[in-house]
Amino acid sequence: MPQQPDPGRVSQQPWTVERLVSGGDGFLRAPDGRAAFVPGAFPGDSILPRSVTAKKRHVRVKAFDLLSPSSDRVPRACSVQGCGGCPWMELSRPAQLKAKAEILHDCLRRLGRFVNLPSPVVHAVGPDLGYRTRVRLHRAGGQLGFHATGSRRIVSVDRCAVACEPLNEALADVDRSGPPAEVELRASTDGVQVLVDKRRVSGPAAQRIPLPGAWLEVPAGAFSQVNPHVNRALVEAVLAGARARGVHRIADLHCGAGNFALALAAAGFEVRGSDLAEAGVLAARRAAQAQGLDASFEVGSAAQAAKPSAELVLLDPPRTGDKDAATALAADPPAHIAYVSCDPATLARDLRILVDGGMVLDDVQGWDMFPHTPHVEALAWLRRAP
Numbered sequence: 320m321p322q323q324p325d326p327g328r329v330s331q332q333p334w335t336v337e338r339l340v341s342g343g344d345g346f347l348r349a350p351d352g353r354a355a356f357v358p359g360a361f362p363g364d365s366i367l368p369r370s371v372t373a374k375k376r377h378v379r380v381k382a383f384d385l386l387s388p389s390s391d392r393v394p395r396a397c398s399v400q401g402c403g404g405c406p407w408m409e410l411s412r413p414a415q416l417k418a419k420a421e422i423l424h425d426c427l428r429r430l431g432r433f434v435n436l437p438s439p440v441v442h443a444v445g446p447d448l449g450y451r452t453r454v455r456l457h458r459a460g461g462q463l464g465f466h467a468t469g470s471r472r473i474v475s476v477d478r479c480a481v482a483c484e485p486l487n488e489a490l491a492d493v494d495r496s497g498p499p500a501e502v503e504l505r506a507s508t509d510g511v512q513v514l515v516d517k518r519r520v521s522g523p524a525a526q527r528i529p530l531p532g533a534w535l536e537v538p539a540g541a542f543s544q545v546n547p548h549v550n551r552a553l554v555e556a557v558l559a560g561a562r563a564r565g566v567h568r569i570a571d572l573h574c575g576a577g578n579f580a581l582a583l584a585a586a587g588f589e590v591r592g593s594d595l596a597e598a599g600v601l602a603a604r605r606a607a608q609a610q611g612l613d614a615s616f617e618v619g620s621a622a623q624a625a626k627p628s629a630e631l632v633l634l635d636p637p638r639t640g641d642k643d644a645a646t647a648l649a650a651d652p653p654a655h656i657a658y659v660s661c662d663p664a665t666l667a668r669d670l671r672i673l674v675d676g677g678m679v680l681d682d683v684q685g686w687d688m689f690p691h692t693p694h695v696e697a698l699a700w701l702r703r704a705p
């Protein structure tokens with residue numbers, strides 16, 4: 320069916336949004352049975368579509384009139400209009416958490432075929448504003464800000480409601496008239512690091528982050544978690560899970576700069592970390608040496624490093640998941656796996672590979688790492704089937 324604007328067929332009567340789906344759009348079943356996706360609408364909103372893109376099986380609402388708002392709508396905690404960063408800013412926090420639990424559950428059921436899994440809890444830890452210790456902005460034509468929803472137009476910001484105060488103070492000092500560039504700000508225990516096109520121009524050489532029992536230093540350009548409150552809770556959940564399972568040897572196959580590995584080593588576990596990115600591995604090695612921790616770090620892919628010598632394997636891949644590592648582990652399952660994920664769809668896919676390879680999925684819990692956005696962080700625990 321060609322992609323044709325088709326407002327006449329769908330805009331005659333009000334629609335009520337049923338739920339939120341992966342990616343953050345409102346969803347409902349249109350009167351003609353087609354699935355309708357409504358960006359910017361929330362469950363309980365009654366809307367009149369004004370402009371749609373219609374296909375054979377689904378409709379995308381590009382603009383709508385809000386006839387009566389959901390009771391879960393709240394006033395914005397931010398005055399910036401049109402920035403694509405926090406699409407759920409006008410939805411209450413309890414409704415955000417409920418939607419995230421549904422999205423996680425839905426992906427596990429539909430994509431992972433885990434039909435009997437109970438709906439996971441999504442934990443809210445720390446503040447829902449001022450939580451970010453890292454922001455990435457765009458500079459061009461005298462503007463500094465975030466990309467508008469669905470476009471590369473820059474929405475200028477003087478202040479970001481979800482960034483921590485030191486980042487907002489540093490934002491005021493960034494030169495807006497410089498050449499077009501990506502500008503990243505990273506808060507650290509000893510100041511704010513400013514990176515322009517991934518190169519440090521001011522601030523500390525590395526972003527130092529306190530962990531339970533240890534610290535890590537993330538070099539310029541390497542991955543760092545954005546929400547230290549939730550990160551700490553996740554690290555503690557992995558520590559508690561490792562202790563409860565009585566393991567000693569742990570392989571952290573997407574170790575980055577050692578976020579989980581260093582805390583695990585500080586708690587007395589024997590840790591082997593690996594990651595594709597050399598800068599993170601070198602930083603993790605330096606931090607382990609400086610703190611006298613029993614941990615070794617190597618550069619390498621998770622699939623290659625997935626040998627079954629560890630009793631617990633920790634996975635924490637990027638949004639794309641790690642199908643190759645899951646396949647390698649499924650062929651020779653370790654006693655336990657902890658899988659940290661920032662994408663429920665790829666998590667569901669990889670968990671299915673692991674379970675088909677002979678592992679049992681014991682537990683999945685969510686964490687609200689990115690309040691006011693549809694992103695869901697999750698931690699899943701698996702064990703080798705007896």
Ligand SMILES: C[S@@+](CC[C@H](N)C(=O)[O-])C[C@H]1O[C@@H](n2cnc3c(N)ncnc32)[C@H](O)[C@@H]1O
Nearest residue numbers: 542573574575578594595596620621635636637
């Ligand atoms: C979400 S980050 C997590 C890093 C670290 N666990 C942390 O909490 O800071 C994902 C990491 O996976 C690494 N990575 C991506 N693909 C990989 C692969 N195929 N094998 C190993 N590491 C990979 C990236 O370099 C990055 O450090």
